[in-house]
Amino acid sequence: MNSDSDLQIAGDILEVQHLLQPAREHPSTVAEFAGLARSIAADRALWAPHVEYDATTRWYHRLRTGPGYEVWLLSWVPGQGSGLHDHGRSSGVLTVLEGELTERTERGARTLTEGAQRVFAPGYIHEVVNDSLEPAVSLHVYYPGLTEMPMHESRQAQCAPTALGVVPA
Numbered sequence: 001m002n003s004d005s006d007l008q009i010a011g012d013i014l015e016v017q018h019l020l021q022p023a024r025e026h027p028s029t030v031a032e033f034a035g036l037a038r039s040i041a042a043d044r045a046l047w048a049p050h051v052e053y054d055a056t057t058r059w060y061h062r063l064r065t066g067p068g069y070e071v072w073l074l075s076w077v078p079g080q081g082s083g084l085h086d087h088g089r090s091s092g093v094l095t096v097l098e099g100e101l102t103e104r105t106e107r108g109a110r111t112l113t114e115g116a117q118r119v120f121a122p123g124y125i126h127e128v129v130n131d132s133l134e135p136a137v138s139l140h141v142y143y144p145g146l147t148e149m150p151m152h153e154s155r156q157a158q159c160a161p162t163a164l165g166v167v168p169a
Contacts, residue, residue, distance in 0.1 A: 081129035088148035099136030
């Protein structure tokens with residue numbers, strides 16, 4: 001308690017109902033969306049029965065929707081990646097549920113291990129890849145729901161010479 005203050009709280013503050021915010025049925029802030037992802041991640045019985053692996057393409061399953069948001073479950077076998085992309089006007093929360101994924105951006109690469117979360121704003125450009133030798137599972141929350149995923153050419157590809165020795169503009 002701060003001894004310079006005349007304010008003191010007597011009794012149980014939780015009994016002062018008008019000071020408490022009502023619980024929201026659906027998230028509406030970045031922190032609440034990250035919290036939603038953490039709570040789903042912690043409830044393995046909720047997501048694990050839906051996981052499948054596909055050697056030919058990334059597998060995905062829409063796990064939940066709410067007003068304006070979607071929750072997707074993705075699996076990644078070794079070597080699978082998203083390609084360099086953004087999420088249009090959607091913000092997102094990526095949470096690694098199992099295994100590890102590598103996120104690549106123009107600033108470099110970072111390894112995301114089980115439990116890691118990345119929160120990103122609209123227009124954020126990245127690539128997610130399973131560079132490990134084991135499968136991985138991730139959870140993605142998008143707000144608003146994902147309506148586009150524009151692909152981008154990697155900076156490395158832009159700088160690579162073509163067969164004629166001409167660099168594309």
